[in-house]
Amino acid sequence: MTYAAAGVDIEAGEAVVDRIKPVLKRTHGPRVMGLHGAFAGMFRLDYNESLFKRNYKDPVLVACTDGVGTKVMLAIEMDRLDTIGIDCVAMNVNDLIVQGAEPLFFLDYLGLSSVDPARTADIIASVAEGCEISGCALIGGECAEMPDIYKPGDFDVAGFAVGVVELKRATDSTRIEPGDVVLGLASSGVHSNGYTLVRKIIAEKGLDLAATYPELESERTLGELLLEPTRIYAKSIVSLLRGYKVKKVVTGMAHITGGGLPGNLNRALPADVDALVDRSTWTVPPLFRFLQKHGDVADDEMDRVFNMGVGYCLVVRPTFADAVARKLEKAGETVFRMGEIVAGSGDVRYR
Numbered sequence: 001m002t003y004a005a006a007g008v009d010i011e012a013g014e015a016v017v018d019r020i021k022p023v024l025k026r027t028h029g030p031r032v033m034g035l036h037g038a039f040a041g042m043f044r045l046d047y048n049e050s051l052f053k054r055n056y057k058d059p060v061l062v063a064c065t066d067g068v069g070t071k072v073m074l075a076i077e078m079d080r081l082d083t084i085g086i087d088c089v090a091m092n093v094n095d096l097i098v099q100g101a102e103p104l105f106f107l108d109y110l111g112l113s114s115v116d117p118a119r120t121a122d123i124i125a126s127v128a129e130g131c132e133i134s135g136c137a138l139i140g141g142e143c144a145e146m147p148d149i150y151k152p153g154d155f156d157v158a159g160f161a162v163g164v165v166e167l168k169r170a171t172d173s174t175r176i177e178p179g180d181v182v183l184g185l186a187s188s189g190v191h192s193n194g195y196t197l198v199r200k201i202i203a204e205k206g207l208d209l210a211a212t213y214p215e216l217e218s219e220r221t222l223g224e225l226l227l228e229p230t231r232i233y234a235k236s237i238v239s240l241l242r243g244y245k246v247k248k249v250v251t252g253m254a255h256i257t258g259g260g261l262p263g264n265l266n267r268a269l270p271a272d273v274d275a276l277v278d279r280s281t282w283t284v285p286p287l288f289r290f291l292q293k294h295g296d297v298a299d300d301e302m303d304r305v306f307n308m309g310v311g312y313c314l315v316v317r318p319t320f321a322d323a324v325a326r327k328l329e330k331a332g333e334t335v336f337r338m339g340e341i342v343a344g345s346g347d348v349r350y351r
Contacts, residue, residue: 007147012115016143019121020128027131027138031104034139041139043105045164058167062101066091067158070195074226076153078209081122083229084157087192089130090230092161094255094312097237098268100171101163103136108159110143113150123157134234136161169241173252173268173315180251180341181321182265182275186334187311188231189287193258194305198226201295215293217286225287233312236331240324249324252315256307262348263304265313274344275315278351282336285309315341 004011033042045059068087075084085108093103108127112120120143131138141159150156190198202209202222209223218225233255241250252268265275288309292302302308316324318340325335339351 007114007145009115009145012117013143013145015117016115016120016124019117020124023121023125023128024138027128027136029137032137032139038140041105041107043137043139043162045104056164056166059164060101060167060170062096062099062163062165063160064092064095065158065160066095067156068192070199071192071227072156073199074195074209074223076155078223078227080223080227081119082126083227085123085126085128086130086133086229086232088127088157088159089134089136089161090232091192091257092159093130093134093136093163093232093234094230094257096161096163097234098171098253098255099163099165100169100241100250100253101165102238103134103161103163103234105137105139106131106134106159106161107139108141108157110141110155110157111150112143112145112155113147113152115143115145123155127157127159130229130232133232135238136163136234169248171250171253172248174270175248175251176268176270176273176315176341177251178273178341178343179318180315181318181337182277182339182341183314183316183321183325183328184282184310184336184338185233185236185312185314185328186231186282186336187256187285187307187309189225189228189285190291191230191257191307191311193307195226197295197297197305198291201291201297205294207294213290215286215290222290231311233333236328236333237312237314239331240327243327247320249317249320250314251317254313256311256313258305260303260306260308261310261313265348266346268313268315269341269346269348271346272343273341274346275339275348276342276351277339277348281338282309310336310338313338 254268
């Protein structure tokens with residue numbers, strides 16, 4: 001008996017390590033240390049002014065972990081593996097920057113039924129692309145070949161990110177007060193939440209992932225729109241926060257994921273205020289209305305499950321709201337002035 005005959009191909013795994021070496025290298029800067037294929041990644045964080053452009057006097061490490069959920073099932077069905085890793089990075093770094101942190105490095109975990117070197121390398125290359133977009137280093141990961149757990153062709157991808165923030169610059173939502181302005185940043189689509197419901201709608205209503213639908217107002221197929229990677233806001237937010245070296249004009253932030261605006265923006269609020277959001281300040285993308293119509297999904301359920309076109313929120317001092325919006329637009333974001341903070345009990349209310 002051999003390991004390969006039992007379903008685990010060590011040589012295929014080694015082939016993946018060789019294939020991804022140049023991909024990982026593209027995400028590395030001078031802080032990354034150690035050899036490719038080492039037992040653990042090394043990342044330098046010190047005060048060498050000749051090496052780093054800016055140093056931290058009182059650094060706080062920030063860490064988070066997340067996966068992509070059942071969006072991977074659509075990627076498998078469409079045989080499109082070149083974007084799902086971007087989603088994995090996005091789900092992590094978009095959480096991380098909420099704390100005001102700069103993403104430093106990322107590690108991924110890939111569980112598979114079997115290692116196909118080319119397909120596996122495609123997934124990891126998309127993780128590396130997400131790291132490049134985020135400005136962080138991919139310093140390691142794990143490919144676990146488990147044919148007893150995953151069906152042939154199946155896989156799952158997850159990861160975790162580590163960042164750093166100066167203690168006095170960390171997000172402190174207790175500073176949020178009535179009169180602050182809520183800004184929203186447009187999402188790129190469904191992002192990486194609600195896909196169990198999405199897939200059920202597609203299956204039960206007989207929708208064709210390879211078809212284009214007039215209601216979607218796009219030349220792209222339904223499948224292509226659903227696989228659009230989660231937008232990564234890291235560089236825009238990090239650049240914005242660095243621009244205010246003294247004043248803390250951003251009082252709170254939220255990554256809008258599962259739970260939608262009501263279940264995520266509220267996490268940024270202290271217990272004595274509400275966020276009063278005006279629905280007319282942004283247009284819900286056609287993809288969400290398409291899913292709602294074909295799935296006969298109630299408005300409240302859509303709001304609870306999906307981002308509805310808003311992927312990230314900032315709470316900003318009113319005198320700086322216009323300037324912050326301009327800076328974010330210059331960075332490539334679509335910005336909505338969505339509402340304001342009022343006295344309340346820590347909830348999100350619509351008007």
